Amino acid sequence: MAGAPTEVHQRIDTEVARMSAALIDLSRDLHAHPELAMQETRAVQRLLTFLADDFEVTQPYGGLNTAFRADAGDATPVIAFLAEYDALPGIGHGCGHNLIAAGAVGAATALRRAAPEIPGTVACIGTPGEEGAGGKVLLLEAGAFADIDAALMFHPSDRTWPIRHATASVHLTLEWHGVAAHAAGSPQDGRSALAAVIQFFTGVDALRQFVPETSRMHGIIADGGQAANVIPDYTRAEFTVRAATTAELDDLRERVIAVAHAAAAATGTTVSITAGLVYRERKNNHTIADRVAHHLRRQGVTVDQPVLRGGTGSSDIGNVSLALPAIHPYIQVMDAGTPTHSRAMAEAVIQPRAHTAMTQMATALACAGADLLADPDLFAQVRDEFATRGPDLAAG
Structure with a gap:
């Protein structure tokens, strides 16, 4: 010293x-x-x-x-x-x-x-x-x-x-695309991108019980639609996934992405996902x-x-x-x-x-x-x- x-x-x-x-x-x-x-x-x-x-x-x-x-x-x-x-x-x-x-x-x-x-x-x-x-x-x-x-x-x-x-971390931008419709007059014709992003957050919350204590998953709904009487055909979430190591992060990221696709399937929408740079x-x-x-x-x-x-x-x-x-x-x-x-x-x-x-x-x-x-x-x-x-x- x-x-x-x-x-x-x-x-x-x-x-x-x-x-x-x-x-x-x-x-x-x-x-x-x-x-x-x-x-x-x-x-x-x-x-x-x-x-x-x-x-x-x-x-x-x-x-x-x-x-x-x-x-x-x-x-x-x-x-x-x-x-x-x-x-x-x-x-x-x-x-x-x-x-x-x-x-x-x-x-x-x-x-x-x-x-x-x-x-x-x-x-x-x-x-x-x-x-x-x-x-x-x-x-x-x-x-x-x-x-x-x-x-x-x-x-x-x-x-x-x-x-x-x-922690190692990666930022995800998730965008759901659905079908717009009048929320009162013809909701059966719509496919709600808002329902999809809500399902995604609910699914991630369910996932939290089954990840290591040092992992983190958090984000915001950056675009949830424009009018209450219109079924949104587009929503966007900004999300960060963190884990103790890059290897653990790679696994957890794929699990989060699977939740996003499941939310799309459940709501009749599609999802596109853009991943940022990995911080190790x-x-x-x-x-x-x-x-x-x-x-x-x-x-x-x-x-x-x-x-x-x-x-x-x-x-x-x-x-x-x-x-x-x-x-x-x-x-x-x-x-x-x-x-x-x-x-x-x-x-x-x-x-x-x-x-x-x-x-x-x-x-x-x-x-x-x-x-x-x-x-x-x-x-x-x-x-x-x-x-x-x-x-x-x-x-x-």
Whole structure:
């Protein structure tokens, strides 16, 4: 375990403190101008303006208009700090991506400025569309992480955890097509797409008893018809299926799809189903996560023991973590029990408490990055762990 802070760590502390007001302004600006997945044009420009003085910038990146990469250095290893900056429909930054983005550029910039003499490359990669569009999955498939030796990012939360398991997930869009008719005058001529989508939700509820405790199935009726006196000939549901592993997810997805087809058969309708990108389970690199936890503790942050139990969220960092060493620690920015993806969290992530936590995490990430670049033996441990340790899976 790392000992007392070195001169480099102290320089990083100083750099983050020097930048803190600018990082907070950046976070507030992103929060005040939320943009949905793959539409984050303003956020990208704000982040690149912050990075431009210290990094060579590529944008667009990996075939995505709102992705970017900023590099400083031309040697190996390559340490990448990942930024997310998309918001939630109707809620805004109820997942705290304003903090993730500002913290990532802060960590990358602090490391670059504090330790230019350390060999290696510091990168900051902007990864759009985490909220359902799978920006990291698309970047990974495009080869955008091919030269990255370790990927570091964090997430705001109601707890501080160095690691956390995450479920594999897939988004389904389900559309039922029936026959419209007057609901009073000629209902016998209609085939109700609304009855089909209701049957689907009822069938999924029946399925819940027979799936593992860590699985989740949830969604909304996005289009249920247009008029009460017309039998709807079209309805649409947006649905997410989650499971502990990708293999379990593949099985559960097929069972959910079977329920959708059964609902169509029972109501004389047809159904079409479009599946989104699969977010895979998470493989945390404990060697790096432990180093981040150490640098949080030396700033006075209490780091809790992770609870690897029950269901949890999903993120496209899981796909990256199965391809290369990666971390996704959490830091407390709000009271325990505050729900994520909520208006309460959207309010919390703009408060002074959250911004203090953001700068503490930026410091910890930058210091961990400095340790990785400066210590080949540490990086060897990281690679050895990646080769031998599997994903962190929830207990039932």
